[in-house]
Amino acid sequence: MSHQLPALPFAFNALEPHIDAKTMEIHHGKHHATYVAKLNAALESQPALMDQPVEKLLTDIAKVPESIRTAVRNHGGGHANHTLFWDIMTPGGAKEPSGTLLAAITKGFGSVAELQKKFNEAATNQFGSGWAWLVASQGTLEICALPNQDSPLMNGKTPICGLDVWEHAYYLHYQNRRPDYIAAWWNVVNWQKVADRFAKA
Ligand code: MN3
Numbered sequence: 001m002s003h004q005l006p007a008l009p010f011a012f013n014a015l016e017p018h019i020d021a022k023t024m025e026i027h028h029g030k031h032h033a034t035y036v037a038k039l040n041a042a043l044e045s046q047p048a049l050m051d052q053p054v055e056k057l058l059t060d061i062a063k064v065p066e067s068i069r070t071a072v073r074n075h076g077g078g079h080a081n082h083t084l085f086w087d088i089m090t091p092g093g094a095k096e097p098s099g100t101l102l103a104a105i106t107k108g109f110g111s112v113a114e115l116q117k118k119f120n121e122a123a124t125n126q127f128g129s130g131w132a133w134l135v136a137s138q139g140t141l142e143i144c145a146l147p148n149q150d151s152p153l154m155n156g157k158t159p160i161c162g163l164d165v166w167e168h169a170y171y172l173h174y175q176n177r178r179p180d181y182i183a184a185w186w187n188v189v190n191w192q193k194v195a196d197r198f199a200k201a
Pocket of ligand 1: 027031082164166168169
C-alpha cells in the first residue's frame with residue numbers, strides 16, 4: 001500500500017494568527033503532498049519496501065538500496081517530519097507540559113523556559129532549510145537541529161516535537177523574520193501530544 005497524505009487534524013485557518021491559513025494550505029496540500037508522491041515514486045522500484053512504515057525506512061536508512069536512499073531520506077523524511085508537525089500543533093493555544101514530560105524537561109533543562117530558549121537558538125541558527133527537534137534518547141531529552149528533511153530517526157533518536165524552519169513554513173506571513181515565527185509557534189504546540197510521544201519513545 002502506498003503512502004498517503006494524512007488529513008490535517010484542523011482547518012487551514014485554525015492556527016491563526018500564529019500560522020496563517022494560506023501557508024497551511026500550501027504547506028500541507030502542496031509541499032507535504034509532494035513528499036508523499038515522490039516517496040511513493042521512489043519505492044516503485046523496491047516493492048519489498050512499499051509496506052514498511054516511513055519511520056522504519058528512516059530508522060534503517062542504511063539498509064535502503066543506494067539507488068533510492070537519497071530519495072527516501074529527502075521525501076520519506078519530509079513525509080514523516082510533516083506528519084509529526086501537524087500532529088503536535090493544536091488550535092486553542094498551548095497548555096503547559098505536565099507529568100513525566102515536565103519532569104524530564106526539568107531534569108534535562110532546568111525549566112520549560114530554558115528548554116524553549118535552547119530550542120529557539122537551534123531553530124534560529126539552523127542555516128538554510130531544516131528543522132529544530134526535541135528528541136528522546138534513552139529516556140532523556142535532547143535538542144538538535146538537522147538540515148533539509150533529515151530525521152532524528154536516522155541518528156537513532158525519537159523525535160517528539162519539531163519545528164519546520166524551511167522558508168515555505170513561514171515566509172508568506174513572516175518574510176525574513178524567522179525568530180518571530182518561532183516565538184509565535186510556541187502558542188500552538190500541543191504538549192499533550194508531545195507527552196504521548198515521549199511516553200512511547
Ligand atoms: Mn515544510
